Amino acid sequence: MLVNAKEMLIKARDGHYAVAQININNLEWTKAVLTTAQELGAPVILGVSEGAGKYMTGFKTVTAMVRAMDESLKITVPIALHLDHGTYDGCKKCVEAGFTSIMFDGSHFKIDENVEKTTELVRLAHDNGLSIEAEVGSIGGEEDGVVGAGEVADVAECQKIAALGIDFLAAGIGNIHGVYPSNWKGLAFDALENIHKGTNEIPLVLHGGTGIPEEMIKKAISLGVSKINVNTECQLTFAAATRKYIEDGGDQKSKGFDPRKLLNPGYEAIKLTCKEKFELFGSIGKA
Numbered sequence: 001m002l003v004n005a006k007e008m009l010i011k012a013r014d015g016h017y018a019v020a021q022i023n024i025n026n027l028e029w030t031k032a033v034l035t036t037a038q039e040l041g042a043p044v045i046l047g048v049s050e051g052a053g054k055y056m057t058g059f060k061t062v063t064a065m066v067r068a069m070d071e072s073l074k075i076t077v078p079i080a081l082h083l084d085h086g087t088y089d090g091c092k093k094c095v096e097a098g099f100t101s102i103m104f105d106g107s108h109f110k111i112d113e114n115v116e117k118t119t120e121l122v123r124l125a126h127d128n129g130l131s132i133e134a135e136v137g138s139i140g141g142e143e144d145g146v147v148g149a150g151e152v153a154d155v156a157e158c159q160k161i162a163a164l165g166i167d168f169l170a171a172g173i174g175n176i177h178g179v180y181p182s183n184w185k186g187l188a189f190d191a192l193e194n195i196h197k198g199t200n201e202i203p204l205v206l207h208g209g210t211g212i213p214e215e216m217i218k219k220a221i222s223l224g225v226s227k228i229n230v231n232t233e234c235q236l237t238f239a240a241a242t243r244k245y246i247e248d249g250g251d252q253k254s255k256g257f258d259p260r261k262l263l264n265p266g267y268e269a270i271k272l273t274c275k276e277k278f279e280l281f282g283s284i285g286k287a
């Protein structure tokens with residue numbers, strides 16, 4: 001059941017768990033996430049970066065695929081189709097294409113420009129029934145060409161952006177896209193606590209979900225994180241399972257080169273990663 005993400009995240013905040021945003025890249029990814037969510041009764045958010053949208057030949061293709069799959073797989077758990085780290089133009093395109101949720105990443109602008117653009121996009125999103133996420137501070141590392149310095153968000157700036165009527169807030173708290181370096185300092189929990197209290201407890205988003213230790217994930221949820229984004233981990237588990245299949249000679253046995261067979265170990269690996277994340281985030285049975 002395709003919905004916007006507002007209600008599921010308020011429920012998660014109040015119920016002290018987090019909804020997973022799993023980024024998708026193609027049909028196999030989408031099917032793996034949707035079927036796992038349905039099997040486990042978990043709400044889920046399908047994240048689409050602008051790069052992944054382009055790869056899938058455009059946001060309209062993505063919407064058509066997700067809407068059709070929602071119907072053909074008889075998905076009854078709440079799912080949202082969400083633009084990840086959207087530009088101003090990308091957000092407008094996703095509203096037009098029929099997404100149910102957008103993220104405007106104005107974190108690289110000066111705060112006044114971030115406020116101005118976010119204000120406009122909040123109106124556009126809400127007029128069309130979409131939920132909207134905004135960002136303050138920045139997520140370190142690189143995701144699909146979006147590079148961030150990893151600065152910890154300023155509480156006053158978070159308050160300014162939260163007051164614009166956004167539905168959830170991504171605040172940088174030392175989190176990083178991709179694999180964490182061995183000298184990573186960990187999440188800035190003091191900042192998280194202050195942001196949570198200072199923003200009237202708006203649902204908070206933790207980007208860079210790959211590789212954060214379990215205790216940190218649990219503590220972040222206890223301090224107001226209601227949505228956790230995972231992208232790299234599915235790519236790694238998909239690649240490892242595919243590599244193993246080929247190295248074991250799977251593609252050379254009884255038509256094992258058929259893409260439906262070749263891509264199946266990776267598909268199953270994504271399903272397993274989703275299950276592990278839903279378990280850790282506490283979202284199983286919360287649909």
Ligand code: 13P
Binds near residue numbers: 230
């Ligand atoms: P990872 O790739 O580190 O899991 O981060 C995903 C993310 O934050 C998407 O916005």
